[in-house]
Amino acid sequence: MNSPEDPTHTKSPMGPMGAMSLRARFVAVGAATVLLTTLGVVYTVNSAHRTEPAGGAKSVLSLADGPALFFRTDKGRLASVSRPPAVGQGGSRREAKESAMPCHRFYAGGATAVCLASRPGIPPRTKAVILDRDLKEKRSVLLPGVPNRARVSASGRMVAWTVFVTGDSYSSSSFSTRSGILDTRTGYLIKNMETIQVYLGGKRYHSSDVNFWGVTFARDDNRFFATMASRGKTYLVEGNIKKWSAHTVRENVECPSLSPDNTRIAFKKRVSGGGSAPWRLHVLDLRTMRETPLAETRSVDDQVAWLDNRTLAYAVPGRAARSSAIWTVPADGSGRAELTVPGASSPSGVSGG
Known part of the structure; x- marks a missing residue:
C-alpha cells in the first residue's frame, strides 16, 4: 500500500x-x-x-376540413378525400392517426358524426359513439345487435342508427332490426322506433312484425323518412318526431336518403324476388312521385349518400373478404357509375367550415 x-x-x-x-x-x-x-x-x-402519411397528408381529421368526402377504410379507420377537384382523383387523402375504436358504420353531418362499433359477445352488441367536429367522443349508447345503418342530419343535431337484432342481411326473410334516434341538443333518446304511431292508407296500423331501418332527416330536424317492413312488404314512411307519428308514402322503398334540397329520395328498389341481385338504385321525386333508375346497374345493398344535389355515393363489396369501394353516380339517371375511393365504405359528404 x-x-x-x-x-x-x-x-x-x-x-x-x-x-x-x-x-x-x-x-x-x-x-x-x-x-x-x-x-x-x-x-x-x-x-x-x-x-406522417405519405404525400404530406394530415394525420388528424376534422369535419371543419371541407368540402370533403369522409368514409371508413377497410381497416375500420376514419379518413377523407378533399373535394373538389374530382372526388378521389387528385384529392388529398387524410386519415385519422388513431381511432378510439374501429368503426363498422360511419356518417357525418354538420359538426357531428356517429361511429357504430361492434362489440362481440353473446348476444352481440353495438356501441353508437357520437363524435364532435374533431371526431372526439361526446357520448355513447350501447345497443343490442350488429351495426347496420347510420345517419346524421345536415345540421348535426339529429343522429339515427339501425342494428340487426337477428340476421345480418336484408336478402333474408328472417331478420329483425331496431332503429333509434338521438337529439344531441336536448339529449332526448329514442332507443326503439317501433313505439311510433304508424298510419297506412290513412288508418292506424298495428302489427307485431313491424321493422324500421334507414332513417334520413329533413332540414328542419323534425321531419324524417325511413323504411318500414311488415307482412312481407316494405314502405317508405314519412315521420314527425314532435308528434311521434308516421304515415306510409310508397311501397317498395328501402334505405331512403333525402337530397340536400329535400325534394328527392334516393333508395334501393327490390326488382327481383331473390337471388344475388335483388335491388336497383332509384331516385324518387317527392312532388311527382316519379321514379328514375340510376346508371348503376349492379345490385347495391347500401343507404346511399348525397354528396350534393347531383351526385350520389355508395359502397359496393369487393372481391376480397371484408373489402369494399365507394362509387359515385349522377342522381338524374344519366352518365355512369365511377369508382371513387377504393378500400372504403360509409361515405358522407361534409361541407366543412
Whole structure:
C-alpha cells in the first residue's frame, strides 16, 4: 500500500500528463455531444416521416376540413378525400392517426358524426359513439345487435342508427332490426322506433312484425323518412318526431336518403324476388312521385349518400373478404357509375367550415 507521501498521490492534476488527459476528456465529451445531437435530429426526422402519411397528408381529421368526402377504410379507420377537384382523383387523402375504436358504420353531418362499433359477445352488441367536429367522443349508447345503418342530419343535431337484432342481411326473410334516434341538443333518446304511431292508407296500423331501418332527416330536424317492413312488404314512411307519428308514402322503398334540397329520395328498389341481385338504385321525386333508375346497374345493398344535389355515393363489396369501394353516380339517371375511393365504405359528404 502506498504511503501519503507517495508521488502518485502528490502529483498535481494540472501537471503535463494531467493536463493532456483533461484536454482529451473535453474533446471526447464534445465529440459525444455532437454525435448524440446528430443522432437525435436524425431520429426526429425519421420519426416524423414514420408518423406522417405519405404525400404530406394530415394525420388528424376534422369535419371543419371541407368540402370533403369522409368514409371508413377497410381497416375500420376514419379518413377523407378533399373535394373538389374530382372526388378521389387528385384529392388529398387524410386519415385519422388513431381511432378510439374501429368503426363498422360511419356518417357525418354538420359538426357531428356517429361511429357504430361492434362489440362481440353473446348476444352481440353495438356501441353508437357520437363524435364532435374533431371526431372526439361526446357520448355513447350501447345497443343490442350488429351495426347496420347510420345517419346524421345536415345540421348535426339529429343522429339515427339501425342494428340487426337477428340476421345480418336484408336478402333474408328472417331478420329483425331496431332503429333509434338521438337529439344531441336536448339529449332526448329514442332507443326503439317501433313505439311510433304508424298510419297506412290513412288508418292506424298495428302489427307485431313491424321493422324500421334507414332513417334520413329533413332540414328542419323534425321531419324524417325511413323504411318500414311488415307482412312481407316494405314502405317508405314519412315521420314527425314532435308528434311521434308516421304515415306510409310508397311501397317498395328501402334505405331512403333525402337530397340536400329535400325534394328527392334516393333508395334501393327490390326488382327481383331473390337471388344475388335483388335491388336497383332509384331516385324518387317527392312532388311527382316519379321514379328514375340510376346508371348503376349492379345490385347495391347500401343507404346511399348525397354528396350534393347531383351526385350520389355508395359502397359496393369487393372481391376480397371484408373489402369494399365507394362509387359515385349522377342522381338524374344519366352518365355512369365511377369508382371513387377504393378500400372504403360509409361515405358522407361534409361541407366543412
